[in-house]
Amino acid sequence: MxxxxxxxxxxxxxxxxxxxxxxxxxxxxxxxxxxxxxxxxxxxxxxxxxxxxxxxxxxxxxxxxxxxxxxxxxxxxxxxxxxxxxxxxxxxxxxxxxxxxxxxxxxxxxxxxxxxxxxxxxxxxxxxxxxxxxxxxxxxxxxxxxxxxxxxxxxxxxxxxxxxxxxxxxxxxxxxxxQKDFILARYKELKPKIEIEEKSGKKVIDCQHCGMLAAVVKEEHKWGSDYSCIVCGVSDTAVVSTRESIECPNCHKDFEFFNKNLDACPHCEIAITTEKLIDLCEAKYTEGDDWWEEGQPHIAGCHRCQYERPSVFFIDGLWSCVSCFDRGWQAISCPHCDEFVTGDMETIKYFACYKCEDEARERFKADGF
Ligand SMILES: [Zn+2]
Ligand SMILES: [Zn+2]
Ligand SMILES: [Zn+2]
Ligand SMILES: [Zn+2]
Known part of the structure; x- marks a missing residue:
């Protein structure tokens, strides 16, 4: 190589x-x-x-x-x-x-x-x-x-x-x-096939990979839709979006912030970094979900992007990370290390969360697993 x-x-x-x-x-x-x-x-x-x-x-x-x-x-x-x-x-x-x-x-x-x-x-x-x-x-x-x-x-x-x-x-x-022309050409070629899927009652949405309206929804969940794209063949989950907005610290106008591609306020163009977005959400979203009680942490660490600072807020009915913009995971306090994190409930309960998994692995090794 x-x-x-x-x-x-x-x-x-x-x-x-x-x-x-x-x-x-x-x-x-x-x-x-x-x-x-x-x-x-x-x-x-x-x-x-x-x-x-x-x-x-x-x-x-x-x-x-x-x-x-x-x-x-x-x-x-x-x-x-x-x-x-x-x-x-x-x-x-x-x-x-x-x-x-x-x-x-x-x-x-x-x-x-x-x-x-x-x-x-x-x-x-x-x-x-x-x-x-x-x-x-x-x-x-x-x-x-x-x-x-x-x-x-x-x-x-x-x-x-x-x-x-x-x-x-x-x-x-x-x-x-x-290369975009190529994707477009392939989309046109496959359009009849996409229309057949639509006519049979399937929902077709934008593919997050190739950007074409060619992703056939296989299953819908509260947090998003599992799809498979006819143009590029990628299967993925399109996370359900939210139109929540937040006030710009500079021009004080509201803007929709839950968007991966956002890097500045659309009104005054001041930079909106991940750090700044977390600061803004910290001020706006001060409660967790129905399980949350006063005095407990309400901002979770994200197991997907593992951003250093807790970046997952309870926004519009779902736990939502403002660093990687993934949504819909559960957030709990890890029974092993006590950190408030997102992740797969079963894994956290029986094994570890993303913050303590390295130690857990060591522990299993030492126990001869
Ligand atoms: Zn695609
Ligand atoms: Zn602004
Ligand atoms: Zn994240
Ligand atoms: Zn843990």
Missing amino acids: GRKFISQKKQTKEELFDSLVKNAIDFLDSSLDDLEKRPKNSIVDFYTSIELFLKARLMDEHWTLILSKPETANIDSFRVGDFHSVFLEDAIKRLKSIVSEHLDQTTIDNFKALGEHRNQIVHFAHSDYADLSATKAGVVVEQWASWHHLHTLLTEKWKDVFKLYQEEFKRIHRRMMG
Whole structure:
């Protein structure tokens, strides 16, 4: 895999970082180049690029962090490229534990899914397994979703680390968005099929991945609708929205705030960060659900995005996270660590919540499970 960047002559750390990033950008370009004729290569290259970017982020913290065994680090062998570097899972773990950089659960899930797809292509090239989604349509959509997550990291969360490359990211973004025509064409082609579903009484909603009105609802819950998209083949849950509004601290006009894409007040354009949104909700939503009693905590920690500060409020009848905008989970005080959190009730009751699961796992190991 991505060893193109390794040069035999010794490089400074800055040069290494730079070649790592440039190499990652090269892989994005070749992935886009291959989309038409070699969709499988396209996925492999795209995934390589994600790994290289995660490594670059780790390297920005300290160069030893991208080695698979930091304790055996040796700067000289590193400089000539002789090292075993970390893979996705490890990189994510290290970002969390050492750099205390939490990636959104949806981002992690997406990168892992792409990694699995990549592995199927690389390791089982002669089985027919990989062919299902290795059509241009499937690949475009898969890359779109991954690019969305990567782009957010590179241009928002890690903007400072990658500040020298923002122009390049803009260029790649334009290339990526250029694929929209393809999605649209596929939508038109499949429209009759979508209409048949509608006529048979099924509800069709906007797909959160490809953006087309092609997601056929399979099951509806109080918190949202499980769907399967005819255009891009993605199955997901569209979380039921809320039109609740909050007062802007700057211009004092109300605006609808429960929206992933909102980053500024629509009236005066003052920035609305996650921190600010939590502050505003803290002032507005001062009670929990029907189970809640005066004096108990009413803002829960979110197990989905694991934002450092409790970010889940009881809004419009459902527990709602204003960091990742997921809704509909239950919130309880964990019986093991006492933290007020969201999550799957059974898991929390019999095992642990997201805050104490690492300790619980250790405990089970020590008990010989
Ligand atoms: Zn879709
Ligand atoms: Zn405003
Ligand atoms: Zn969240
Ligand atoms: Zn707990």
